[in-house]
Amino acid sequence: MLLSRLARVSREVAATSARSRKIALLGGLFRDADAEDAPIVIPYLAGRLPQGRLGVGWKILGQGVPPAAEPTLTVRDVDARLTRIGAVTGVGSQAERKRLVGELLAAATDEEQRFLVALLTGEVRQGALDALAVEGLAEATGAAPADVRRAVMLAGSLRTVARAVLANGPGALDAFRLTVGRPVLPMLAHTASSVAEAVGKLGACAVEEKLDGIRVQVHRDGDVVRIHTRTLDDITGRLPELASAALRLAGERFILDGEVIALDEDGRPRSFQETSGRVGSRLDVATAAAAVPVSPVFFDALSVDGRDLLDLPFTDRHAELARLVPEPMRVRRTLVEGPGDLAAAEAFLAETLRRGHEGVVVKALDSPYSAGRRGASWLKVKPVHTRDLVVLAAEWGHGRRTGKLSNLHLGARNPDGSFTMLGKTFKGMTDAMLTWQTGRLKELAVEDNGWVVTVRPELVVEIAYDGLQRSSRYPAGVTLRFARVVRYREDKRPEEADTVESLLTAHPGAAP
DNA sequence: TTCCGACAGTGGGGTCGCAAT
DNA sequence: ATTGCGACCCCACTATCGGAA
Numbered sequence: 407m408l409l410s411r412l413a414r415v416s417r418e419v420a421a422t423s424a425r426s427r428k429i430a431l432l433g434g435l436f437r438d439a440d441a442e443d444a445p446i447v448i449p450y451l452a453g454r455l456p457q458g459r460l461g462v463g464w465k466i467l468g469q470g471v472p473p474a475a476e477p478t479l480t481v482r483d484v485d486a487r488l489t490r491i492g493a494v495t496g497v498g499s500q501a502e503r504k505r506l507v508g509e510l511l512a513a514a515t516d517e518e519q520r521f522l523v524a525l526l527t528g529e530v531r532q533g534a535l536d537a538l539a540v541e542g543l544a545e546a547t548g549a550a551p552a553d554v555r556r557a558v559m560l561a562g563s564l565r566t567v568a569r570a571v572l573a574n575g576p577g578a579l580d581a582f583r584l585t586v587g588r589p590v591l592p593m594l595a596h597t598a599s600s601v602a603e604a605v606g607k608l609g610a611c612a613v614e615e616k617l618d619g620i621r622v623q624v625h626r627d628g629d630v631v632r633i634h635t636r637t638l639d640d641i642t643g644r645l646p647e648l649a650s651a652a653l654r655l656a657g658e659r660f661i662l663d664g665e666v667i668a669l670d671e672d673g674r675p676r677s678f679q680e681t682s683g684r685v686g687s688r689l690d691v692a693t694a695a696a697a698v699p700v701s702p703v704f705f706d707a708l709s710v711d712g713r714d715l716l717d718l719p720f721t722d723r724h725a726e727l728a729r730l731v732p733e734p735m736r737v738r739r740t741l742v743e744g745p746g747d748l749a750a751a752e753a754f755l756a757e758t759l760r761r762g763h764e765g766v767v768v769k770a771l772d773s774p775y776s777a778g779r780r781g782a783s784w785l786k787v788k789p790v791h792t793r794d795l796v797v798l799a800a801e802w803g804h805g806r807r808t809g810k811l812s813n814l815h816l817g818a819r820n821p822d823g824s825f826t827m828l829g830k831t832f833k834g835m836t837d838a839m840l841t842w843q844t845g846r847l848k849e850l851a852v853e854d855n856g857w858v859v860t861v862r863p864e865l866v867v868e869i870a871y872d873g874l875q876r877s878s879r880y881p882a883g884v885t886l887r888f889a890r891v892v893r894y895r896e897d898k899r900p901e902e903a904d905t906v907e908s909l910l911t912a913h914p915g916a917a918p
Numbered sequence: 919t920t921c922c923g924a925c926a927g928t929g930g931g932g933t934c935g936c937a938a939t
Numbered sequence: 940a941t942t943g944c945g946a947c948c949c950c951a952c953t954a955t956c957g958g959a960a
Binding site: 425461495496497498499500501531532533534535537538678679682683685686687688689782803804805806807812813829830831832833875876877878879880885886887888889890 | 923924925926927928929930931932933934935936937938
Binding site: 461463678806831889 | 948
């Protein structure tokens with residue numbers, strides 16, 4: 407199949423807003439892909455590279471290569487070239503990658519170039535990713551969408567499922583079963599604003615500690631342990647203490663879901679940054695593990711002794727977990743009968759926060775494990791802080807925000823009337839707010855360098871955030887975590903904005 | 919007819935490792 | 940030695956479509 411066909415379909419998918427039409431376009435293309443093309447075409451149309459990332463970014467892509475006049479590139483040709491580009495390492499590798507990317511772009515037409523650049527930078531922006539590609543694949547093969555979706559969850563890979571179902575038809579989907587050693591997409595949680603809201607929605611539920619660490623899925627098959635992240639990357643080699651903990655458990659074959667977190671001597675959680683740094687370090691794992699040991703804390707069991715537990719209610723899965731994993735390695739929890747039992751849930755949240763953790767996850771007791779979906783049966787609740795800050799500057803937006811001032815630079819007040827930047831946010835704005843703030847900030851503009859518009863510090867905005875974290879980027883040595891706009895405070899003058907001092911006082915743990 | 923679940927888009931900060939400077 | 944860059948951790952929120960109620 408020619409790349410030009412793919413690039414054209416991608417443009418057509420981007421041009422329509424109707425999901426049904428996007429699915430039909432994707433399905434039509436997949437139907438024409440042969441078994442060799444499919445494992446390339448499908449991830450491309452889901453906006454992803456089969457090779458994963460290649461170490462190619464704007465630096466290498468922005469070289470301005472004149473396009474080819476006629477389309478000649480096939481998708482298999484492109485795949486082979488990209489595989490070669492990804493394999494380049496060592497001194498001078500960036501120059502060599504740049505040369506190879508230049509050759510590829512020179513062989514591509516204008517439309518193909520634009521598609522390749524979008525693909526390599528992860529900015530396909532066609533309004534269709536994995537979920538719609540799954541629907542398109544179902545349409546192309548006559549399989550039920552739910553069956554394809556489940557196979558993808560269990561395989562942890564759309565590409566593998568696509569190859570099988572295109573080669574052998576819908577019957578091939580039955581072969582995808584939960585298998586120890588093969589990671590599955592983890593179940594995710596929605597957000598609720600309070601424990602009362604969460605318990606009100608779920609009824610009988612478990613309220614569990616939410617730990618601020620790294621999600622892990624642990625597979626053990628006899629003597630072999632594999633550990634995967636939320637995106638299914640294999641990090642077994644980075645967590646030797648977790649692997650040996652898994653080998654000490656009483657079962658021989660299982661899949662567990664949980665979190666790893668660094669704790670201090672008193673058992674209090676260390677900052678997310680410390681856990682993340684530890685789990686991220688790859689070179690000298692023994693030294694890293696000695697300096698910052700991490701603890702596994704499990705909360706679910708997906709498979710035990712060859713039994714697939716995914717469709718069992720959470721109560722039954724947890725019973726299996728409790729048989730296998732001793733209490734200190736399980737997440738702390740309390741059971742709640744329903745809204746009549748709210749006080750117990752509130753008390754548990756308060757106790758969890760006192761122990762230094764992030765919040766709680768409220769889980770329906772009767773729900774199955776919805777792999778790969780943000781099922782509404784898990785609801786996280788975290789405390790939210792708010793502050794009134796001042797807009798110091800704003801950045802021009804991209805994509806659907808092109809032409810709008812989007813990303814705000816936020817400042818807190820100093821005693822002398824100046825402001826200290828604490829971070830940025832683009833979250834929480836409605837389209838109406840984007841339009842309004844673009845006009846208002848243009849009135850306050852003192853400079854526009856084409857990327858950042860600096861403004862007079864006069865506009866006050868109420869910002870919600872999850873806490874302070876240490877920063878080497880911002881002058882106060884701290885920054886806001888997950889900042890988002892709540893509303894503009896035109897009733898407030900900048901002299902009434904909150905101060906750096908008050909923030910540091912409110913979050914003493916983060917002070918530099 | 920209205921409501922709501924699922925998706926995609928829009929980017930935030932940090933850390934690590936690698937290659938270039 | 941320092942800097943720049945990409946990958947991958949954590950993540951909130953709004954708009955939209957289309958099926959469910």
